[in-house]
Amino acid sequence: MIKLGAHMSTSKGFDKVPEDTIKIGGNTFQIFPHSPRMWRASLPEDKVTRIFKSEMKDKGIDPYSCMVHSGYLINLASSNEEVWEKSVALLSIEMKITASLGLKFLNFHPGSHLGDGLQTGIDRIVRGIDIVLSENLDSDVMLLLENVAAKGNHIGSSFEELKSIIDGSSEPSRIGVTYDTCHGFDSGFDIRTVDGTEFLIESIDSTVGYGKLKMIHLNDSKFPLGAGKDRHEVIGKGYIGMDGGFREFLSREEIQQKPWLLETPGGDADHEEEIKYIKELLNSRENSL
Template sequence: MAPMCESSECNGRVSTRGDRYTRPIRYGVEPMRIGAHVSTAGGPLKAFERAAAVGAEAIQLFISAPQQWKAPAISAEVVAAFNDARQQAAVPVFFHGVYLINLASQDEALAPRSVDSLASYLDFGARMGVEGTIFHVGSHLGRGMDEACVAQVSRLLKQVLDRSPAESKLILECNAGQGGCIGGTFTELGLLIREAGGDPRLAVCIDTCHAFAMGYDIRTNEGCAAVMAEFERDIGLERLVAVHANDSKQPLGGLRDRHENIGDGHIGLDGFAAVMRHKAFAAVPFLLEVPGLSGAGPDIENVMRLKAIRAGIGLPPA
């Protein structure tokens, strides 16, 4: 495995490799934040109250119904109030795109709608000061990820970016490999980013459950090191901006997206310790999307489990 940080002098060093995003990798400069996806029922401002209630140090939210194409409807007054609340809370915020998005669809209506939805989210994201919008690329629906599919997805990624503010990040999430989904492997994600021109606004979110379902064994220090060496080779660590922290109901390589509470699945507490111990994740927010002990979504118990792991491996609190 090639060293990710050859000496202390590499803190703040800027990568110049090809078309990769040149954000400096600054291991240990910022704390690892433990956050959660929270409901915005009652309006996006409710996200901060709900995040505080579970001890979340980072937030992910929808700004429209995730199963509908309806565009976000947020007034200028709410945008201003959201920015005030975000600054007061001093936590990073991420949007999650709607579940209907499919940039690989051959449906003449669906692909443009996907672009419209993402562009809308990135526009609001810039106005509301969020880190970026995390989304699922979509499914090739059986045709395979051939040259035409790659060309289409990369072209549509560029269309989204062309319609979006310069500060808006478009964050591709790795998937569990089910149903012809695109972006399950780091090789696929890296290819799409390169074919889309390597724009610095293209970033990646690793979902631990999805990666595990795809066969990436992150349960040991050695396994996680090998997985992240592959990520570095195919994508570049500088593009990693978020983690969806989810245990897995399914065994390694199960190709099914079944989230479990932290420590109750096949990854386990030791597996999350291995992930959090790896220096590539040192300053990356961990966002819970677990079912929760009561089935109501991310809760204080799951947040505390990750915080306990963070403390146990000697990382500072946020």
């Protein structure tokens, strides 16, 4: 069964997310562990986590197909020591929150080296990850590095850069990858063709290894191939598009093995329509074969 869902709001509480996910036709989801634009985070109360886990079981949602997305302020590549230390501390707390909810994956952007150079930034990321993992030795939560748009001083637009981070860590087995289709398109990965999709899959497999890919952020792009703008668009309405774009990409068996998470514009009602649209297109393609 294909795992398909969206980023869900926790404004009504963690325990409401499973039901809200089912309402929009999803069977997986992504959430923030706290307000994403704040440095402050705390563990949820035991009562909250008990209800959340009960709702997950009741709604039949596999906790290992869902993901937590870290806050926006985290930058493990930062040359600002205060920012770096706060980033490490916050990611460590987020890992504990993820574990308390019984979820498996915590996704974060590698960060920006702020002009200090790629290798210096990678070294800082690796050092930060190792501290976070050492502070969560009893956790089975896996950290996921998300590929980013190729712009500025951001690290992680290529799988070679992600591989350098994973290989540099003292615990590479606890680190995986999330592939964002908009970010990848921004960085030159053209999934609108069969050859382009083949190239993407081979690029992942020949670097980090396809087994390291755990999640897919399913986003169209407001800008053309290689633009490096990082502007998400509704599936089928951007430059990737559906016919000759996502249709073939999403029909690949290797891609269908991974959960798909929408981070597209709009709220629950919009994502409900998107999920319905994606399912209908996949069904129509299967029926035409």
